[in-house]
Amino acid sequence: MNQTLSQLEHNGAFIERHIGPSPEQQAAMLDAVGASSLEALIGSVVPADIQLPGPPAVGEAVTEQQALAELKAIASQNLRYKSWIGMGYSAVITPPVILRNMLENPGWYTAYTPYQPEVSQGRLEALLNFQQVTIDLTGMDVASASLLDEATAAAEAMAMAKRISKLKTANKFFIAQDIHPQTLDVVRTRAETFGFELIIDHADNVLDHADLFGVLLQQVGTTGEAHDYSKLITELKARKVIVSVAADFMSLVMLEAPGRQGADIVFGSAQRFGVPMGYGGPHAAFFASRDEHKRSMPGRIIGVSRDAAGNTALRMAMQTREQHIRREKANSNICTSQVLLANIAGLYAVFHGPGGLKRIASRIHRFTNILAAGLQNGGLQLRHKHWFDTLTVEVADKAGVLSRAISFGVNLRSDIHNAVGITLDETTCREDVSALFAILLGDAHGQDIDKLDSEVAADSQSIPAGLQRQSDLLTHPVFNRHHSETEMMRYMHSLEKKDLALNQAMIPLGSCTMKLNAAAEMIPITWPEFAELHPFCPAEQAAGYLQMIGQLSQWLVQLTGYDALCMQPNSGAQGEYAGLLAIRRYHESRSEGHRHLCLIPSSAHGTNPASAQMAGMDVVVVACDKQGNIDLGDLREKAAQAGDRLSCIMVTYPSTHGVYEETIREVCQIVHQYGGQVYLDGANMNAQVGITTPGYIGADVSHLNLHKTFCIPHGGGGPGMGPIGVKAHLAPFVPGHSVVQIDGILTQQGAVSAAPFGSASILPISWMYIRMMGAEGLKQASSVAILNANYIASRLQSAYPVLYTGRDGRVAHECILDIRPLKEQTGISELDIAKRLIDYGFHAPTMSFPVAGTLMVEPTESENKIELDRFIDAMLSIRMEIDRIADGEWPADDNPLVNAPHTQMEVVGEWTHPYSRELAVFPAGSHNKYWPTVKRLDDVFGDRNLFCSCVPMSEYA
Known part of the structure; x- marks a missing residue:
C-alpha cells in the first residue's frame, strides 16, 4: 500500500479505460517510432506556432460513477409531463426486445x-x-x-x-x-x-x-x-x-x-x-x-x-x-x-407485423374519435371534420385551458390562434382521455368513455371515404413471422452476427475515427428524463437539457477556441451547410452578398463542395503540391482572382492527407487578406483536442463531428451530430428556430434542422466523455491517437509506402498507404487487400480516399498495442501473400486476395484453388474468427439490375 489516497482515487478514473495502450505499451511504441516521450513526439509532429500554451479549461477528470451521478442530477431537472403537442413528434413505446x-x-x-x-x-x-x-x-x-x-x-x-x-x-x-x-x-x-x-x-x-x-x-x-x-x-x-x-x-x-x-x-x-x-x-x-x-x-x-x-x-x-x-x-x-x-x-x-400496427393505429384513432365526440358533447367546437390522431379545439379561455393542462402535468399545443391542439399516441390510455376532458370541459365533464366508444364505433366519418387505406400492408414474410419475443430476439441476433463492429475488432477507417463508445457514455440516452421530452415543450420543463447543452457547448467552445457554439446541425455535412450559411449571412449583413466563391483544396472531403453548392456558392478548386499540402502559390493566385467575390475557404486540419501542414496560419491570412472567411472542417479534430484549436490557428467557423471525436457511436451509418463553433462576428448568423425561441441560446435566423438542438438525446454521450476525460485526458487521447498512427506507419512503411508525411517523416492521427506500386507490379489492388483483411478479422481501412489506389488508416487512441500489432501482422502477412503472387506461386486470377473474402460454405465445398482451405479462412489462426456470410459483391450487377425492396425469404437461406 505505497500509493497515496489521491493516486488510489485517480486509478478509478475513466482515462485508462478509454485510452488503449498502457504506459508500458506506449513506451514500446515510442521506442519503435524513435521518440523519447509522448511530448517529444507531439513536438516533432505539430507545428510549434499552433500548439496551445496550456490545457483547455474543461475541468479535471472524474470517474464513471461520479459523472453518471452528476448527469443524473442534471437530468432530474427535466419535467416529464405528458406532451400531446404533436407537430410530428409523439410519445412511443420502444419494445424492450x-x-x-x-x-x-x-x-x-x-x-x-x-x-x-x-x-x-x-x-x-x-x-x-x-x-x-x-x-x-x-x-x-x-x-x-x-x-x-x-x-x-x-x-x-x-x-x-x-x-x-x-x-x-x-x-x-x-x-x-x-x-x-x-x-x-x-x-x-x-x-x-x-x-x-x-x-x-x-x-x-x-x-x-x-x-x-x-x-x-x-x-x-x-x-x-x-x-x-x-x-x-x-x-x-x-x-x-x-x-x-x-x-x-x-x-x-x-x-x-x-x-x-x-x-x-x-x-x-x-x-x-x-x-x-x-x-x-x-x-x-x-x-x-x-x-x-x-x-x-x-x-x-x-x-x-x-x-x-x-x-x-x-x-x-x-x-x-x-x-x-x-x-x-x-x-x-x-x-x-x-x-x-x-x-x-x-x-x-x-415485431408488431401488419396486424399489430393496425391495432396500434386503430387504437390511437379510436381514442381520438372518443375525445372528439366527448368534447363536442360538452359544447366545444372542433376546427376540422376529418382527422387521424390530432384535434384542434376552439377554446374561449385559452390561457385558462393551458394553465389547467399544466396543473394536470400535460402539455397541449399552444401556438394556434384561439385554439389548442391535441395529438394522441400509442401511450394514450383511458385515464389520459378522462384527464383531457377535465382540462377542457371541467372536472364535472360527465363524459362516459364506454358510451362514447359505442357511438363512434357505430358512426365515425373522421377519415374521408376516399382516404381510407385500400392497399395491403407488409405482406412480406419477414413482417409476419417474428412476433414472439423469442423469434424476434433470434432474428435480431442472426442479423448482428453477419456484421463486424467494434465489439469484434478495430475498425481502422481513416477520417472516420472509430474509437471506443463507452458503456458509461451510452447509459444516459435511455434515461426517461432525456428520452421522453417533446422538443417544443416549455423551456422550463427542459431545464436539465438546457443545462447539459449549455455545459457541453461551453466545453466545446474551450476545445475549439471559438466564441460561440450552435448545437442544431444533426450531421457533419449539415454542420458544414450551417457554417457556410453563417458566412453567407455575415457577408450579406455587410452589404457584401456578392461574395459567393468558395475555395476548396483538391484533397477535401466530398461533402465540402456539395455543401458549398447547397449554400449557393461557386466552388473553385485549389491545388495541392507533391507533398499533399495546399499549394500556397495556387491559393494566392485564386484568392486574388476572386477578390471581392471571395466568400471563404474550406480546409481540413490536419489535412485529409494525414499531416499537419506547416503553413496553415498563412492559409488563413491569405483568405482573410481578401475579405474571406476560413471554414475549418472538424473531421480531424481528434488530432487537435487539447493540442491546438481551430480558433487559435485562425479559423472563423468549424463543425464538430461529435460522432467521431466526441464518442457518439456511428450506429451503422448514423446518427451523428455536427454542431458548429464560430468566432464572435459570426455568432448572430448561426441557425435559429421558428417554433422555439430561447433568449441567449437561439438566434432569429432560419433553421437547418427540425428540432432546435438537433439530435439532443445523444448529446449526453459527448457530455459524459468530456466530463470523464477532463482537460489532461482529452489531450492525452489526441496524443496517443497520433502515437498509434505513427506506430502503424513506421512498422508498415517498408511493406507499403506511406504516401504523405510531415517533417521528420511523421504523420498526424492517420496515414495513407500507397497500394498503386503494388498494383502496377502484381495486379493486386487496394480492393483486394480490403477484402482479404476480412479473412483476417478486420474491417478495411478507407479505400481510395483522398487518393485513388490507397488505404487510409486511422487507429484512434482506443486501440492498444496488442490490437495494433494484430492489424500490422495481418497487413504484413498480406504483403507476403502478394509477394507469392509476384513470384508466380499463385496465378493472378486465383489467389487468396482476389478470391477474398472466403465463406464457410465455400470451405466445405469442392476446393480447386492452389492454396489451402486453412490459409483461406484461418490466415491469422482460428481464435475469435469472424465469418463473412457472403463473398465479394458484384457491384456492376447490382447497378444494372436495381432492386431495392425485400426479396423472398428463400433467397436468404
Missing part, C-alpha cells in the same frame, strides 16, 4: 456505414426492411435508407423536384399552409440559397399559381386535418408539376398511400415506430419516389445484388449519385443518415 438487443447493443451501435458490404449484411437487411416498410406505407416504387429528419427530407424533396422537373424555366415552389412550421422553416432556408421563390397558401389555391416546378402538401396537416388530395394531385400532374407529400408512418397504416394517389415523392418521420422523442432526435426520416426518379434521390439506397458465387447479397446501390463521387454535382451533401433509428423503426414493424 429492441431496446435491449439493438439500442443498447454495441454489436449494432458501434458498426460503421456499410461501405464494406461483405461485413455489413445484417444491418443492410435491416435497412432493406425499413425501405420495404416505407414502400408499402407510401405506395411508392423505391425508398431510401433514411434521411436526417422530416424537415430536412422536405428540403431535399424540393431540391429533387427542381432536378427532375421538365418545366426548366419554372422557379416557384408551392407549399400548403398547413405544413408543420419547423418544416417550413428548414425549407425556407434551403430555398433562399437555391434562389427559389416560395408560395405559401391554402392548398385549394394552388391551381391559381403559374410557373410552379413543384408542390408540397401534407396529408394530415399540422393542425390535424386529414386531406384527400387525390383529385388535386391528378390536376397538378396534368400540368407536369412535381408533387411531394409529407406523411406520417402511423397514420399511413389507416390512410391511403399517397403514391397510389399519384404523388411523385413521399416523405416524413419514422419516429412513431418505436423511437423516443428525445427532445427532438435522432429520428429517421423516410423518403420515397417513383422508379423513374430513383437516380435523382438524395441519400443512400440499399439494393439487392449478388456475390461472386452468385448468391443473393445486399449493398448500397447507385453510389455514383453521391457527394463522395460527384462532389458539388451530387444530389445532396448527405453523409450521415439515421441508420440505427431506421433499423429500430424497421424492426418495430417486423
